[in-house]
Amino acid sequence: MSASPNDTAFERLSKSEPVLVDVGTALDLLPGMTPATVLTSGPAMRFAEYQGGQREALIGGALYEGLARTRDEAITGFESGAIRIGGCHDFGAVGSLAGIYTASMAVFVVENRAYGNMGFCNMYEGHAPKRLNYGVYNQEIRDRLAFIDGTIAPIIGAAVRALGGVPLAPIMRRALNMGDELHSRNTAASLLFARELFPGLLALDDVPKADMDALVRILTEDNYFFLRLSMAAAKSIADAANGVTGSSLVTAMCFNCCGFAIRVSGMGDSWITGPHASVEAKLFDGHDESEIAWMGGESPITETVGLGAFAQAAAFPLQHYQGGDPMTMVERNQELYRITHGEHPLFRIPFLKFRGTPTGIDVRKVVETGVLPQMDIGIAGSGGGQIGAGTVRAPMECFTEALARLDAVASG
């Protein structure tokens, strides 16, 4: 008996081997990138359609890259097409929140050694609530980005090359035993990655001590450093599973300021769009729900490959950060087995007696059960910056539409 299309897609999800092989610039590495392109989260739209924080982030990106000297110049540039807008996913990358990429930004290069494809992600800005990807841009943010891109990233790249690459799946497997779900919590994975990088760092002779000290802090103090590696790894995994004719497994979930979108393996790179996700958030003190703003996000690529909310019972410490008690996290996690094709052979949850994480969201099962995929995400505020974190659920509309299209294709 031959494997079903979903078996094939699931096998690719579960047998991928993501390895960090290099760090370089978006211009040099992302297929199709140009000096005057700014990438952002979600299916790409015309500039006029971007609103709120995501629009501000695009403008900030143009200013950071020097594509405009003023805010008005940036707007004119976007409107005229002199500055081009792209969707990260279409350039092999994934964006966090607004997900801004400009040509000079540093990106991680993750090679899926089992299938030969690449996944890219740029670097974490740091823990300050005001960040470019939360729709804010100013001198402080510019300086931080320039330090990450110009000083920190090249050191990491040199260490990674000295090591001949850093396999990420073993780190991710271990991190799930250490309280991470690799979306909203990356504490252990960041430490494990730092530990793998140490011998490479020790091999570098020409790094100023202050830069090295800053790097060690950045690698481990924010607890979010590894998220971008988790995202790049997940992108390389999900893309390997994309494009299997007849498969109803989801290969991307993301959103921009206008709504949610998914990709399904059997329909390749096309997007199925819908309304925004529904939110169950724990906001930081001093904020309320009226402030919640959607400014994009592609980190749900982690849920797409069996991590994040699909591994939340591995990450009980998250109850503090995003609300919810441990048994609720367990129940939510268990519910997701009803909509997935299989259990991940490597990513396992200690509390569930090392059961593999629910992996490979099947749009058919989502429609049949009514169980919506969950995601662990950071919540942006309309005033810019992060105002909380929580669990969101993808909108049913994307799945009913995807199923209708799959059935239409199948029936010729």
Next chain:
Amino acid sequence: MSASPNDTAFERLSKSEPVLVDVGTALDLLPGMTPATVLTSGPAMRFAEYQGGQREALIGGALYEGLARTRDEAITGFESGAIRIGGCHDFGAVGSLAGIYTASMAVFVVENRAYGNMGFCNMYEGHAPKRLNYGVYNQEIRDRLAFIDGTIAPIIGAAVRALGGVPLAPIMRRALNMGDELHSRNTAASLLFARELFPGLLALDDVPKADMDALVRILTEDNYFFLRLSMAAAKSIADAANGVTGSSLVTAMCFNCCGFAIRVSGMGDSWITGPHASVEAKLFDGHDESEIAWMGGESPITETVGLGAFAQAAAFPLQHYQGGDPMTMVERNQELYRITHGEHPLFRIPFLKFRGTPTGIDVRKVVETGVLPQMDIGIAGSGGGQIGAGTVRAPMECFTEALARLDAVASG
């Protein structure tokens, strides 16, 4: 209203501040140590009373230190008193399994900055099943010990001094959020410690690259490296709580080849001895229960301060190593609140909604409830080496005897 003696002892358990301040030799650092003394776990006995692996470990220690050239010379030396035997606890230290200390061995120096006292522990031998502390001694074990004591320990000491000390409580607190209980699992703590040490290592210019690479491996690959720091920290915490007149809280639990023993705060340094602990173990493949051998152990100092089995619901990954399913671990952990004085303010368990670990075993509550303190330990085999791991329970006899003595003192 003034604090009760148990309140005072509990406060010392919960407000201690262990800081790793140095690494040096047992001879230089342990109060009362001499060149011809060999320390071992449990209340000290005459040489003739030591049997099995603990006797073999003592002989191995004498050979390692050059106190004898042959096994027979070692035996003669111990019998004549030319080689002196001491109990680790009486020298400010705690021993793992047989717990052998000789004069030239490297020890961690942990200062309890809240109360001014010190705790010491020597270093982990590595993960080979055959080790001196499991009752085996040969050329390979000698070479490993000499490398640890002579090469690795001095580098760590230099890095620690360069850093001005490494506070351990923050590492321990975080590790409990990352799957450790700091007795049988120290994976996260070892990584966190390595991360803290790294800037200190970078500050050292004269370390050969091969030694530095070996050190980075040793710090993190065995996942047990931090246990000795956890033990030294726990010793410094427990000793601070010892000697409170009228207090019925336990300040040490340990065993030698002849039986179990406890210290109680209100009775200072005296030992209350009893039979061996009862075992619920998961043995490695190819071993059975008839092989289980007692060759000493003082790592239950961790349970004494609210860690180990008292934090097992923080460490679900241990189910693989020592058996038991997650909900059994939760139930066992919860039962221990019935015999402890309070909840640790810093050491908290995510799955129990960040409840503080049960801390300060009260001999009176143990006798009243019949709930025996549990400990997570490694299991030694009669043929030498580790053959498994599991949970053991302290024998009731120690607690009834301690209570009788406390009551006798109280009634004058």
